[in-house]
Amino acid sequence: xxxxxxxxxxxxxxxxxxxxxxxxxxxxxxxxxxxxxxxxxxxxxxxxxxxxxxxxxxxxxxxxxxxxxxxxxxxxxxxxxxxxxxxxxxxxxxxxxxxxxxxxxxxxxxxxxxxxxxxxxxxxxxxxxxxxxxxxxxxxxxxxxxxxxxxxxxxxxxxxxxxxxxxxxxxxxxxxxxxxxxxxxxxxxxxxxxxxxxxxxxxxxxxxxxxxxxxxxxxxxxxxxxxxxxxxxxxxxxxxxxxxxxxxxxxxxxxxxxxxxxxxxxxxxxxxxxxxxxxxxxxxxxxxxxxxxxxxxxxxxxxxxxxxxxxxxxxxxxxxxxxxxxxxx
Amino acid sequence: xxxxxxxxxxxxxxxxxxxxxxxxxxxxxxxxxxxxxxxxxxxxxxxxxxxxxxxxxxxxxxxxxxxxxxxxxxxxxxxxxxxxxxxxxxxxxxxxxxxxxxxxxxxxxxxxxxxxxxxxxxxxxxxxxxxxxxxxxxxxxxxxxxxxxxxxxxxxxxxxxxxxxxxxxxxxxxxxxxxxxxxxxxxxxxxxxxxxxxxxxxxxxxxxxxxxxxxxxxxxxxxxxxxxxxxxxxxxxxxxxxxxxxxxxxxxxxxxxxxxxxxxxxxxxxxxxxxxxxxxxxxxxxxxxxxxxxxxxx
Numbered sequence: 001x002x003x004x005x006x007x008x009x010x011x012x013x014x015x016x017x018x019x020x021x022x023x024x025x026x027x028x029x030x031x032x033x034x035x036x037x038x039x040x041x042x043x044x045x046x047x048x049x050x051x052x053x054x055x056x057x058x059x060x061x062x063x064x065x066x067x068x069x070x071x072x073x074x075x076x077x078x079x080x081x082x083x084x085x086x087x088x089x090x091x092x093x094x095x096x097x098x099x100x101x102x103x104x105x106x107x108x109x110x111x112x113x114x115x116x117x118x119x120x121x122x123x124x125x126x127x128x129x130x131x132x133x134x135x136x137x138x139x140x141x142x143x144x145x146x147x148x149x150x151x152x153x154x155x156x157x158x159x160x161x162x163x164x165x166x167x168x169x170x171x172x173x174x175x176x177x178x179x180x181x182x183x184x185x186x187x188x189x190x191x192x193x194x195x196x197x198x199x200x201x202x203x204x205x206x207x208x209x210x211x212x213x214x215x216x217x218x219x220x221x222x223x224x225x226x227x228x229x230x231x232x233x234x235x236x237x238x239x240x241x242x243x244x245x246x247x248x249x250x251x252x253x254x255x256x257x258x259x260x261x262x263x264x265x266x267x268x269x270x271x272x273x274x275x276x277x278x279x280x281x282x283x284x285x286x287x288x289x290x291x292x293x294x295x296x297x298x299x300x301x302x303x304x305x306x307x308x309x310x311x312x313x314x315x316x317x318x319x320x321x322x323x324x325x326x327x328x329x
Numbered sequence: 330x331x332x333x334x335x336x337x338x339x340x341x342x343x344x345x346x347x348x349x350x351x352x353x354x355x356x357x358x359x360x361x362x363x364x365x366x367x368x369x370x371x372x373x374x375x376x377x378x379x380x381x382x383x384x385x386x387x388x389x390x391x392x393x394x395x396x397x398x399x400x401x402x403x404x405x406x407x408x409x410x411x412x413x414x415x416x417x418x419x420x421x422x423x424x425x426x427x428x429x430x431x432x433x434x435x436x437x438x439x440x441x442x443x444x445x446x447x448x449x450x451x452x453x454x455x456x457x458x459x460x461x462x463x464x465x466x467x468x469x470x471x472x473x474x475x476x477x478x479x480x481x482x483x484x485x486x487x488x489x490x491x492x493x494x495x496x497x498x499x500x501x502x503x504x505x506x507x508x509x510x511x512x513x514x515x516x517x518x519x520x521x522x523x524x525x526x527x528x529x530x531x532x533x534x535x536x537x538x539x540x541x542x543x544x545x546x547x548x549x550x551x552x553x554x555x556x557x558x559x560x561x562x563x564x565x566x567x568x569x570x571x572x573x574x575x576x577x578x579x580x581x582x583x584x585x586x587x588x589x590x591x592x593x594x595x596x597x598x599x600x601x602x603x604x605x606x607x608x609x610x611x612x613x614x615x616x617x618x619x620x621x622x623x624x625x626x627x
Contacts, residue, residue: 023512030514034429037421041484042442048453051460112356119353132357134610135364141535141602143542145576146371149595152579153588154370181363211336212346219336235448242450244545245576282452286545289456294464306456310449317445 048310056307059089059300068297076301082255084288084298091305093258097172097280101247102240104176105183109240110233112180113187117232118217120188121195122203132188140185148249151178156250159275170252173274178246183236190232194225231320238316242309244282252277253287281305368599375596378589384597388555388574393586397594399555403568407472407551408540411479412533419484420529423491428517447485454481455549463550473564475551482543483536490532494525527616531609538605542598544572553577571598 019027057063062070071089079090120132151174160169202224206216222229254260254277261273279287285302292299336342386396422439430436458478468474498521506516522529552567555574569577575594578587 019510019512023515027512027514030517031429034421034425037418038425038430038439040418041422041446041488042439044481044484045442045445047461048449048457051457052453055456055460115353116356116360119357123350123353124357128357131361135361138368138603138606139360139364141538141542141606142367143544143572143598143602145544145572146542146595146598149575149579149591150367150371153374153592181367184360206336209336212342214346214349215336215342217349238448242448242452244450244452249576249579282450285452285456286548289459289549303456303460306453310453313448313450313453314445317441317448320444321441 052303052307052310055300056304058295059297059304065295066297066300067293067295071297071301076304080258084292084301087297089297089301091281091301093255094279094281094284094305095308096258097251097278098241098282100278101172101175101179101251101280102237104172105179105240106233106237108176108180109184109187109236113184113232113236114191114222114229116184116188117191117229118195118221120192122217122221123213136185136188139181140189144182144243144246145249147178147182148246151175151246151250169275170250170277171273171275172251172278175247175251175278178250179240179243182243182246183239186239187232187236190235191225191229194228194232195221197228198224227323231323234316234320234323238313241312242282244286247280248283248286251279251283253279253283255279255284281309368603371592371595371599374592375594375599378593379596383593387557387559388590389584391583393584393589395584395586395590397571397574397590397597399559399561400569400571400574400594401597402560403472403551403555404541404570404572406562407475407479407547407568407570408537410472410476411483411540412537414476414480415483415487415536416533418480419487420491422484422488423495424517424522426488427492427495428513428521443485443488446481447489451482451543451545454478455546457481458546458550468565470550470552470554470567471565472551472568475547475568476564478546478550479540479543482546483540486536486539487529487532490536491525491529494528494532495521497528498524527612531612531616534605534609534612538602541570541601541605542572544570544576547573548576553581 058066059071059076060073076089076091077095078092079088080092081088081090082093116132120129124132155174155177156169159174198221202220203216206220207213211219257276257278261276264272264276285305289299289302292302383396384401385398386394387398388400389395422443426436426439426443430439455478458474458481462468462474462477463470466474502520502524503516506520507513511519547568547570551569551573553569553573554567555569556563556566571594575591575598578584578594579591581587584590
């Protein structure tokens with residue numbers, strides 16, 4: 001290299017020295033191979049959408065391979081009547097079930113997770129911080145079937161014995177509790193990051209103005225971290241709404257739960273609802289998909305439910321993007 | 330207009346401060362207890378069942394006393410296969426994002442795709458695998474359908490770990506390599522990737538743990554039966570794993586000792602994952618000692 005020449009830095013990656021033909025070619029081909037790997041991921045996103053749509057939308061359009069009648073959108077998305085054997089395909093109970101159990105889980109997990117996050121980031125001594133990190137890492141690593149079996153063999157019998165509910169006590173309450181524990185690590189880790197990335201001047205300023213530790217957290221830190229806390233909650237929501245096995249094992253799998261509740265004349269309907277066996281989009285897929293013949297309206301509607309879950313995931317991810325844009329102001 | 334905050338140090342505010350500190354400590358301790366009770370209960374239930382016979386016997390279909398030998402094999406086999414399938418793609422995509430994409434629209438879009446794939450519920454991946462591999466390819470419930478679909482679960486995690494580990498490599502190292510006349514590929518293969526290798530390896534172990542515990546995907550792609558031969562390396566036979574077995578015996582209910590089998594299987598799963606976690610921690614500590622920045626920042 002001649003003196004005074006610009007060094008060949010990584011910014012361009014362009015070598016100034018003459019490389020052998022082999023090296024130049026392999027460099028170019030490697031670039032293409034790495035690009036291909038990335039494009040494969042992009043293709044997967046589209047591929048999943050395409051294949052789920054091809055089966056899910058077949059419920060509403062006469063497509064080759066369909067063995068039954070074509071359904072109308074309203075009888076699927078606006079009806080609470082799910083009785084595939086007598087030709088009723090309303091999926092409202094599953095949508096409501098998914099939203100209900102996810103909402104409940106988030107109601108527990110979001111405040112608990114955010115408070116634990118602020119605790120880890122701002123209050124805990126180092127040993128406690130390390131301990132909490134390990135606890136959350138372990139909780140997130142436990143498979144959903146093991147959560148399910150814990151719910152089935154420990155939580156359900158425990159709840160069944162109390163005044164809360166008669167046996168078997170399966171339903172929204174226990175499912176939401178299990179789900180809450182499953183999504184708490186996600187919310188904790190993201191909100192810990194959120195609080196740790198806040199400038200310390202915020203904290204110090206508040207305390208200089210005479211605030212107590214808690215006042216600083218409540219009036220300054222939490223509002224300042226809000227966009228990222230919301231992102232954490234949304235990602236927790238995404239995890240909860242897609243969870244299948246754990247929920248399926250404890251929720252009781254009753255597609256007619258809405259009808260059951262309408263008929264009940266209980267004095268405490270809310271409490272009753274919490275302990276009524278129910279079903280969600282994911283649990284119904286696990287429960288029924290293996291038993292339905294391909295191409296039947298029943299099978300197609302189940303794939304439509306899967307498509308709905310996938311679209312929901314995309315919406316949630318885009319929502320976190322939108323939330324994230326307003327963050328570091 | 331910015332709101333002006335005033336804080337009053339009253340007796341109440343002091344009391345609230347104390348109270349809330351107590352609540353936060355309580356909450357944190359509660360989570361520690363939840364984990365302890367959880368793992369304790371699973372191990373306690375499974376302990377009486379765990380013995381050499383349980384681990385080395387074939388499962389029964391109708392009678393009590395079956396083992397989980399083929400399920401252990403299938404779990405390991407599927408983890409290895411799916412990692413083998415997803416590692417090249419995940420590595421490649423991670424390298425592209427960290428080294429080639431540059432900052433801008435392309436990188437943003439790729440990140441969005443990776444995030445979406447990572448957030449896609451496993452039941453949705455299961456449906457995709459069922460449509461494409463089980464039905465369209467005509468592979469039915471088999472090891473190959475399961476391994477390919479499971480790979481979809483691993484890819485975003487490996488990509489992310491690779492990207493993060495590569496971005497942590499000091500710029501000076503790469504510059505020195507270019508300065509010595511290395512091409513970009515040579516720099517990546519001989520400098521950047523080796524430097525990031527421990528980080529990527531840690532991520533791989535975590536991915537393996539996730540794949541090991543996965544059930545929803547495999548119920549719909551690898552099936553709920555295990556081959557009667559052992560060890561059966563064929564890719565065309567159904568391959569029920571430990572997690573799937575655990576779910577299947579519980580919900581199927583034809584085994585008289587389903588409870589015990591499920592409890593024992595759950596204990597095995599938890600023990601394997603605890604071991605993996607310990608392994609990751611040891612590796613991470615080794616990295617920290619060498620580079621003063623571990624993987625466990627999140």
